[in-house]
Amino acid sequence: MASKANRDNLQEVEDSTDWLNTPLAPLAAVESALRCQVCTEFYTTPMITSCSHTFCSLCIRRCLSIDGKCPGCRAPDQELKLRSNWPLEEAVDAFKKARSGLLEHARKPVIIGRSSPKRKLDCVQENEADDGPRKRTRSSSKRTATASQQTVVVDSEQEDEDYIPNDGLVACPICNGRMTEMAIDRHIDQCNGIPPATSDSRSKPRASATFSTSSKTFSKPERLPHLSYSMFKDNNLRKKLSELGISANGPRQLLEKRHLEWVSIWNANCDSKNPRTKFELKQELDKWERTQGSAWVASNSHKPGSQLLDKEFDGLAWSSAHDDSFKELIAKARRKPPTGSIAPPESQSPRNAVSDDAIVEATPPRTTDYQMGGYSAPTTTLSSTSAEQLSGDLVAGLKNHDLPSRGPATADSIANMGDVAIRKSNMASARPLQP
Amino acid sequence: MAFASKRLAKELHKIHGSLPPGIELVQAEGFDEWLLDIKVLDANPLYMNQTYRLKFKFSSSYPIVFLIEPPEVTFLNLPDRPIPMHPHIYSNGIICLDLLGQQGWSPVQNVESICMSLQSMLTGNTKNERPEGDEGFVKHNRKRPRDIDFYYHDNTV
Numbered sequence: 001m002a003s004k005a006n007r008d009n010l011q012e013v014e015d016s017t018d019w020l021n022t023p024l025a026p027l028a029a030v031e032s033a034l035r036c037q038v039c040t041e042f043y044t045t046p047m048i049t050s051c052s053h054t055f056c057s058l059c060i061r062r063c064l065s066i067d068g069k070c071p072g073c074r075a076p077d078q079e080l081k082l083r084s085n086w087p088l089e090e091a092v093d094a095f096k097k098a099r100s101g102l103l104e105h106a107r108k109p110v111i112i113g114r115s116s117p118k119r120k121l122d123c124v125q126e127n128e129a130d131d132g133p134r135k136r137t138r139s140s141s142k143r144t145a146t147a148s149q150q151t152v153v154v155d156s157e158q159e160d161e162d163y164i165p166n167d168g169l170v171a172c173p174i175c176n177g178r179m180t181e182m183a184i185d186r187h188i189d190q191c192n193g194i195p196p197a198t199s200d201s202r203s204k205p206r207a208s209a210t211f212s213t214s215s216k217t218f219s220k221p222e223r224l225p226h227l228s229y230s231m232f233k234d235n236n237l238r239k240k241l242s243e244l245g246i247s248a249n250g251p252r253q254l255l256e257k258r259h260l261e262w263v264s265i266w267n268a269n270c271d272s273k274n275p276r277t278k279f280e281l282k283q284e285l286d287k288w289e290r291t292q293g294s295a296w297v298a299s300n301s302h303k304p305g306s307q308l309l310d311k312e313f314d315g316l317a318w319s320s321a322h323d324d325s326f327k328e329l330i331a332k333a334r335r336k337p338p339t340g341s342i343a344p345p346e347s348q349s350p351r352n353a354v355s356d357d358a359i360v361e362a363t364p365p366r367t368t369d370y371q372m373g374g375y376s377a378p379t380t381t382l383s384s385t386s387a388e389q390l391s392g393d394l395v396a397g398l399k400n401h402d403l404p405s406r407g408p409a410t411a412d413s414i415a416n417m418g419d420v421a422i423r424k425s426n427m428a429s430a431r432p433l434q435p
Numbered sequence: 436m437a438f439a440s441k442r443l444a445k446e447l448h449k450i451h452g453s454l455p456p457g458i459e460l461v462q463a464e465g466f467d468e469w470l471l472d473i474k475v476l477d478a479n480p481l482y483m484n485q486t487y488r489l490k491f492k493f494s495s496s497y498p499i500v501f502l503i504e505p506p507e508v509t510f511l512n513l514p515d516r517p518i519p520m521h522p523h524i525y526s527n528g529i530i531c532l533d534l535l536g537q538q539g540w541s542p543v544q545n546v547e548s549i550c551m552s553l554q555s556m557l558t559g560n561t562k563n564e565r566p567e568g569d570e571g572f573v574k575h576n577r578k579r580p581r582d583i584d585f586y587y588h589d590n591t592v
Contacts, residue, residue: 013444017452037543040445063542071541321577 014099015040022106031099034092038063038071043092045272046085051075054085057268065226065260079226084271223270224263229256245278246285261288443493446546458550461488468492470511473550475557481520482557488516489553490528491546505540507580508549522562527573531566531585532556 016031036043038059045057053072055063061079063071070077169178174191224244232240237255241248246262248255265284269275443466450460461470469491475482492507510518510528518524523531533539534552566572576583 013441013448015445015448015452017449020452040442040545059542069541071543074539074541317578321575324575 018103019106022103024102024106027102027106031095034088034095042096043085043088045268046088046092047082047271048085049075049077050081051077054088057082057271058264061264061268062261065264079267082271086273089273221266221270221275223267226263227259229259246282247289258285258289261285261292450546454547455551457554458547466493469546471546471550472516473554475554477558479558479560481560481563485519486516487519487557488513489550491549504537505535505544506546506549508535508553509580519557520563520565521557521560522564522566523556524566525569525572526565527576529572529576529580529583533585535580536585 016028016035019025019028019031034042036046036054036056036059038055041056043054043056046054047057047060048054049060049070049072051070051073053070055071060071060082063069064077064079068076068078170181170184171178172184172187172191174188177187177191179187227237227240229237234252234255237252237259238248241255241259244259244262246258250258262281262285265281265288269281447463447466447469450463454460457474457476459472461472463469471489471491472486473489474486488511490507490509490511492509494504494507508530510524510530512518512528518526518528525531530553532552534541534544535549
């Protein structure tokens with residue numbers, strides 16, 4: 001079980017399971033539907049993919065820049081095809097606002113029976129601390145119940161769209177702006193969705209908010225294109241990074257990673273309803289650099305020549321895994337072939353010996369009858385049976401290698417084995433490791 | 436908190452809270468290695484009354500774990516926790532399942548979903564056998580499971 005410190009840490013993590021063990025347990029499903037499956041946070045600037053999955057803008061951009069596939073269904077997709085999912089964002093924002101109050105409300109009756117005294121204390125403190133008008137917990141409404149006038153104020157401050165103030169005015173059906181009945185007809189004719197400015201700050205409906213963001217889009221920065229890094233020489237790439245205003249230090253691969261991350265951060269910010277400043281974005285990149293970038297460098301720098309290999313390649317394990325099989329192969333090669341059974345290689349090609357099972361056996365098959373030199377192998381003695389055995393040996397060897405698809409080492413060892421082996425073993429090796 | 440550990444913290448929180456039937460948390464100290472027990476719930480005679488121990492290993496050197504890299508998941512062999520018999524599970528506990536490989540992995544997977552996938556993989560199995568070449572593989576493999584190039588050919592699982 002988790003240590004105490006660990007558990008305290010976990011208490012701070014907001015999660016959909018917070019709703020379980022409360023009377024509002026079904027809200028757990030609501031909340032998990034409002035969370036991104038990649039980062040498990042509430043959606044930040046949700047974007048919808050061509051396959052109709054939704055993720056945070058930054059999450060999906062990172063994923064697509066890594067493998068170009070939707071994390072939900074593995075369908076190929078492109079960043080260009082992402083579209084904003086505004087209604088979901090509104091739903092998330094609304095839920096986030098309601099969450100703490102709701103949760104507090106939901107936990108109340110349960111806490112008395114089950115929860116630890118510490119939690120109880122916390123909740124009481126919370127209640128007293130933020131006794132703001134938005135919180136409508138039982139306790140706060142009880143407390144305000146004595147002052148009935150205050151309760152009215154609490155209600156009118158709610159962000160309740162259905163709320164109709166008793167001010168003798170009527171609301172425009174288009175923009176929700178309030179005006180006198182006399183003015184409304186003329187207003188409707190020319191209503192553009194923006195309510196006329198009033199002194200009442202509360203009657204600022206959502207329409208104005210969306211308008212202000214749409215006007216912001218004009219000043220929004222351009223999205224950055226992805227680069228095909230192979231087209232850039234080191235210096236050009238460094239220049240490109242400095243042009244973008246981000247650090248151009250470090251090894252080549254880090255530069256590419258950094259640029260990729262910056263493009264993701266930048267473009268995600270372009271999607272956002274409330275874009276952050278470049279300074280804030282740079283701070284985010286710094287954070288990435290400290291946590292992931294540096295760790296990445298640390299994990300790669302100790303491997304010389306790692307730029308040639310898959311970044312996941314485990315070099316040490318590779319050499320230790322193949323140590324045995326190399327020794328085995330060397331030992332086999334050193335065993336002297338019996339004299340007299342060697343025929344000139346041009347008499348019959350080893351390839352035929354393998355492919356043609358009808359070959360007449362000149363001598364009894366001997367498994368050790370071949371040389372590792374490959375091309376000067378004793379071909380006539382290599383009957384179909386011994387060829388089978390030979391390839392069987394090789395298959396066993398290849399098993400040690402698992403599949404020879406990755407490293408340079410197996411390629412070499414195969415070359416040593418000669419043509420015969422490769423042909424047959426390639427066919428054979430396709431099997432043993434496939435479960 | 437870095438992205439990965441934050442995500443793991445959430446998963447841990449969730450796992451402490453609730454797990455689907457047949458899955459139990461055994462140990463989760465920190466964010467390196469977790470142990471979970473799984474059971475097959477239906478009456479599959481191969482796995483009746485058995486509990487299997489799963490080890491999840493999260494790589495620490497790659498904090499981007501979960502975004503691009505699956506955790507390492509293997510069955511543990513303990514006195515009361517055998518390795519389940521399955522044509523895709525080697526007798527040393529290594530599991531051949533595409534979603535645990537680099538290619539099949541997707542960041543939407545999580546510890547819970549992996550456990551459930553394995554549960555259903557066992558539930559659907561009727562063959563009381565090990566993968567082809569099990570003996571040789573178990574004897575010779577010294578690689579980390581993630582470095583093994585499995586070839587996923589069986590789409591029936």
